[in-house]
Amino acid sequence: MDPRLIPMTLPESTNASPQHWDLVIVGAGPAGSAAALGALTEAPDLRVLLLDRSDFPRDKVCGDGIATHALAELAEIGVHGIDDGWPPVRRLELALGGTSVSSDRHRLGWVIPRSVFDARLVDRATAAGAVLRRHRVVDVALSDSAVSIDDIAFADVVIGADGPYSILRVAAGLPPTGRRALALRGYVPTPAQWEGAQVIRFGERRQPSYAWAFDRGDGICNVGYGEVLGMERQPPTRSLLLAELEDLLPGATTGGDAWKAHQLPLSGWRWDQPDGNILLAGDASGLVNPMTGEGIYYAVATGLRAGRAAASAIRAGDPRSAGRTYRHSVRRLLANHLRHTSIAARLARVPWVVRAGIRAASRDDRVFNDLVELGLGRGLITPRLAGGLLPRLTSP
Numbered sequence: 001m002d003p004r005l006i007p008m009t010l011p012e013s014t015n016a017s018p019q020h021w022d023l024v025i026v027g028a029g030p031a032g033s034a035a036a037l038g039a040l041t042e043a044p045d046l047r048v049l050l051l052d053r054s055d056f057p058r059d060k061v062c063g064d065g066i067a068t069h070a071l072a073e074l075a076e077i078g079v080h081g082i083d084d085g086w087p088p089v090r091r092l093e094l095a096l097g098g099t100s101v102s103s104d105r106h107r108l109g110w111v112i113p114r115s116v117f118d119a120r121l122v123d124r125a126t127a128a129g130a131v132l133r134r135h136r137v138v139d140v141a142l143s144d145s146a147v148s149i150d151d152i153a154f155a156d157v158v159i160g161a162d163g164p165y166s167i168l169r170v171a172a173g174l175p176p177t178g179r180r181a182l183a184l185r186g187y188v189p190t191p192a193q194w195e196g197a198q199v200i201r202f203g204e205r206r207q208p209s210y211a212w213a214f215d216r217g218d219g220i221c222n223v224g225y226g227e228v229l230g231m232e233r234q235p236p237t238r239s240l241l242l243a244e245l246e247d248l249l250p251g252a253t254t255g256g257d258a259w260k261a262h263q264l265p266l267s268g269w270r271w272d273q274p275d276g277n278i279l280l281a282g283d284a285s286g287l288v289n290p291m292t293g294e295g296i297y298y299a300v301a302t303g304l305r306a307g308r309a310a311a312s313a314i315r316a317g318d319p320r321s322a323g324r325t326y327r328h329s330v331r332r333l334l335a336n337h338l339r340h341t342s343i344a345a346r347l348a349r350v351p352w353v354v355r356a357g358i359r360a361a362s363r364d365d366r367v368f369n370d371l372v373e374l375g376l377g378r379g380l381i382t383p384r385l386a387g388g389l390l391p392r393l394t395s396p
């Protein structure tokens with residue numbers, strides 16, 4: 001654990017009469033902390049309550065891969081140093097069967113345990129003025145002018161950053177998120193062949209699926225395997241997930257611990273956010289890249305925008321305009337990208353296509369970086385990427 005992180009046992013909410021806040025944020029993961037930071041950057045005097053059911057630091061089942069795009073979003077509002085002490089990882093290897101590419105991407109990545117990354121973000125949010133409380137939200141009620149959270153708080157605007165099983169999503173009137181994946185993660189001592197790299201090996205038997213080995217740079221490697229649910233087959237068991245991981249990355253389960261599985265709500269063609277004063281960010285809004293499982297960049301990017309939209313609507317005396325403002329800002333940022341990843345994820349169900357993409361990337365570094373941008377940032381299927389893919393699709 002990061003020695004500078006002091007475990008925080010949060011004050012629990014009490015039964016006193018509900019308090020009024022300008023903004024309540026449910027969930028203090030990357031989306032929730034970013035929302036608090038976005039709001040307090042826009043309006044430093046705002047009264048912001050950040051609720052989470054857990055004390056921090058807390059573990060979160062994840063590959064711990066942090067795309068540079070997430071840190072760049074934070075840097076734009078003056079938040080630096082979240083990666084302090086964790087070396088960047090430049091090398092990325094993609095493989096399917098005997099076809100592989102291993103190259104240095106032009107934008108760095110990091111592998112930082114979520115117990116560190118999330119706690120650092122929470123620290124920044126509270127330093128900016130957010131009040132953090134431990135509370136598991138069970139009931140959300142809407143009235144004309146405010147949203148009330150259980151019997152502890154009511155607010156002009158509420159941001160739901162409460163992950164893939166979001167209660168706020170239901171309160172906002174949105175259907176459950178669409179397609180999901182299930183992934184299992186563990187930690188192993190880093191074997192020599194994965195040092196300084198992030199390795200992704202796509203499955204052939206249970207498509208779409210992949211196994212990963214992400215070296216943290218401190219002698220420990222985050223390893224895991226995930227697959228899309230549905231696909232006309234039984235949901236995978238824990239032993240199947242472990243067996244697939246070992247099959248794709250031999251040795252990946254040796255000496256491993258902290259095995260845990262969790263669902264990922266994959267993004268689709270369209271992203272929605274209703275009008276009104278309940279905003280959804282990160283996993284709660286169904287934003288995980290369907291090709292790679294990347295969700296932290298989306299969580300930070302949407303959290304920041306939700307916070308800003310909430311703050312400006314409250315300041316303008318029209319909290320219910322927050323939903324519309326936020327919807328427009330996220331669509332401006334991500335709408336095209338989400339359509340392109342939706343197409344790419346459909347194509348990637350066919351092993352041929354994945355193989356063709358890897359071959360094209362191995363021939364041209366620019367295609368490699370286009371693929372990385374599509375999978376880890378907000379890139380598009382560029383003409384270069386499509387052009388690299390087509391000839392190989394027609395002659396497998």
Ligand SMILES: Cc1cc2nc3c(=O)[nH]c(=O)nc-3n(C[C@H](O)[C@H](O)[C@H](O)COP(=O)(O)OP(=O)(O)OC[C@H]3O[C@@H](n4cnc5c(N)ncnc54)[C@H](O)[C@@H]3O)c2cc1C
Pocket residue numbers: 026027028029030031032051052053054060061062063064065066067135136137138161162163164167183184185224226261262263264281282283284287288293294295296297299
């Ligand atoms: C196995 C796995 C591997 C992954 N690997 C990567 C990766 O390498 N890189 C990447 O970018 N993404 C990865 N992801 C996706 C990433 O973990 C999520 O997209 C990201 O955590 C979303 O952040 P968030 O803030 O929206 O939600 P979360 O991080 O889930 O935070 C939600 C918070 O809400 C709190 N909460 C939930 N319900 C309540 C409630 N009722 N009341 C109060 N608090 C509540 C929770 O305690 C939690 O702290 C992976 C996911 C999985 C499952």
